[in-house]
Amino acid sequence: MTLGQLLPSLRPSLSTQLSADVWPVTARRGEDGDLLVGGVGLTALAASHGTPSYVVDSADVRLRCREYVTAFGPGNVAYTAKALLSCGVARWVAEEGLSLYAGSAGELRVARAAGFSGEQIVLYGSAKTPEDLTAAYTGGVAAIVAESLGEITRLAATAPRGQRVLLRVIAGPGPGVGLDSRFGLRIDTGEAETAVARIAAQSGLTLVGLDCSVGHQENRFGVYEEELRRIVDFLAAMRDRHGTELTRLNLGGGHAVAYAGGDLGFALAAFANRMRGVLRLRAEQHRIPVPRLTVSPGRALVSRAGVTLYRVLSTAHGPDGRRLVAVDGGMTDCPPAALCGGHHSVALVGRTSRAQLQPTTVVGRHNEVDDVVSPSVDLPADVHPGDLLAVAGTGAYHHCRASNYHLVGRPALLSVQDGQLATLVRRESIADLLARDLDLPPDADAVPATAVPATAGRGMARA
Numbered sequence: 001m002t003l004g005q006l007l008p009s010l011r012p013s014l015s016t017q018l019s020a021d022v023w024p025v026t027a028r029r030g031e032d033g034d035l036l037v038g039g040v041g042l043t044a045l046a047a048s049h050g051t052p053s054y055v056v057d058s059a060d061v062r063l064r065c066r067e068y069v070t071a072f073g074p075g076n077v078a079y080t081a082k083a084l085l086s087c088g089v090a091r092w093v094a095e096e097g098l099s100l101y102a103g104s105a106g107e108l109r110v111a112r113a114a115g116f117s118g119e120q121i122v123l124y125g126s127a128k129t130p131e132d133l134t135a136a137y138t139g140g141v142a143a144i145v146a147e148s149l150g151e152i153t154r155l156a157a158t159a160p161r162g163q164r165v166l167l168r169v170i171a172g173p174g175p176g177v178g179l180d181s182r183f184g185l186r187i188d189t190g191e192a193e194t195a196v197a198r199i200a201a202q203s204g205l206t207l208v209g210l211d212c213s214v215g216h217q218e219n220r221f222g223v224y225e226e227e228l229r230r231i232v233d234f235l236a237a238m239r240d241r242h243g244t245e246l247t248r249l250n251l252g253g254g255h256a257v258a259y260a261g262g263d264l265g266f267a268l269a270a271f272a273n274r275m276r277g278v279l280r281l282r283a284e285q286h287r288i289p290v291p292r293l294t295v296s297p298g299r300a301l302v303s304r305a306g307v308t309l310y311r312v313l314s315t316a317h318g319p320d321g322r323r324l325v326a327v328d329g330g331m332t333d334c335p336p337a338a339l340c341g342g343h344h345s346v347a348l349v350g351r352t353s354r355a356q357l358q359p360t361t362v363v364g365r366h367n368e369v370d371d372v373v374s375p376s377v378d379l380p381a382d383v384h385p386g387d388l389l390a391v392a393g394t395g396a397y398h399h400c401r402a403s404n405y406h407l408v409g410r411p412a413l414l415s416v417q418d419g420q421l422a423t424l425v426r427r428e429s430i431a432d433l434l435a436r437d438l439d440l441p442p443d444a445d446a447v448p449a450t451a452v453p454a455t456a457g458r459g460m461a462r463a
């Protein structure tokens with residue numbers, strides 16, 4: 001049930017409010033119902049660059065980076081790049097002093113181009129390809145995360161001498177302590193200990209620490225605490241049984257963000273203090289040195305910076321009488337697997353409305369049951385084709401998980417800052433897509449991807 005359904009008296013006012021926890025830090029309502037992000041009006045942006053478009057507020061990304069560095073200390077925060085990556089985004093993160101977790105040769109390539117040195121990059125991934133490993137060796141990454149016993153043998157055989165390795169462990173058993181992870185070395189079965197011994201036996205590899213991940217959208221501090229305690233117990237056991245001193249512990253990411261007003265936030269400073277306290281206490285109990293605590297969040301650094309701008313194409317009522325508003329994107333750019341529960345906040349952009357708010361499902365253009373942008377939001381009853389809708393919280397796991405289903409091109413990724421607009425990644429045209437179909441005659445009738453040229457607006461421009 002939405003807030004407007006619970007409190008009907010709030011309905012007219014809710015349409016213009018922007019929850020500060022959900023929308024980008026610079027988001028403001030402008031005149032005539034426009035929405036400004038980074039000082040750029042989204043109505044003008046839609047006219048010049050088309051829809052759907054991903055809009056990223058660089059000030060928001062930088063703010064989150066600074067909050068993390070303040071909470072965990074310089075050198076202790078890495079950005080897990082799979083959440084959102086372009087050369088421009090990576091450059092902001094590098095400038096804020098974070099390091100980076102890369103999951104492929106492609107991500108490594110972008111990170112290097114954006115200014116990260118090899119020493120600032122960690123390669124992780126449950127099934128690394130020969131290409132990924134070669135890129136990591138060539139780039140001289142700070143460490144490679146080993147995630148299976150077989151991988152240790154492979155690293156020993158192929159890595160440059162002295163290659164530093166982190167071991168990804170699964171701390172379970174128990175709810176929320178990583179046993180849903182498909183890869184990593186389980187502590188409870190003895191597999192993680194075998195891995196420690198196997199790395200120690202390889203003179204070419206240097207084990208520098210442990211790595212783990214508790215999952216996604218997790219805001220129960222207790223889950224992280226339990227993970228930490230079990231890992232410190234394991235560190236102590238490895239010191240006692242193998243004489244191995246591991247000085248670094250990466251607690252991963254998974255920190256939850258709010259997608260709608262009323263969602264629980266994540267008290268970052270309190271979290272960092274609590275984790276440091278748990279770590280210190282447990283290490284002291286075991287009389288081992290306190291390992292350096294690092295984190296590698298993805299979503300929490302970029303999710304709130306992103307807004308997707310859509311044009312409404314049609315409205316209808318579903319079989320259950322529910323109002324449906326269909327936009328010019330959908331599951332192709334707002335993937336069902338974006339791992340956020342899908343309850344994004346939505347705002348009408350570009351005009352004000354005095355119409356009553358109505359419970360609405362915003363759907364895409366792909367006519368599938370899971371082609372849903374937001375299942376239940378309050379929108380003015382007079383929303384109609386041609387209107388613009390902005391969807392909040394789409395900075396993480398949207399651009400990177402977009403698809404070409406129905407042979408539609410992926411949206412542009414646009415950055416906004418201080419009234420300036422820049423194209424980070426251009427819109428994908430139908431020509432881009434069809435160029436890969438080698439049976440398609442080159443003179444096939446061209447269908448324009450959009451009224452806006454694919455290259456429109458590249459570089460900085462006044463909005």
Ligand SMILES: Cc1ncc(COP(=O)(O)O)c(C=O)c1O
Nearest residue numbers: 080213216253254296297298299
């Ligand atoms: C190394 C690493 N860091 C962080 C995360 C969590 O990412 P996020 O913070 O975006 O939920 C994962 C999850 O897959 C991961 O494997």
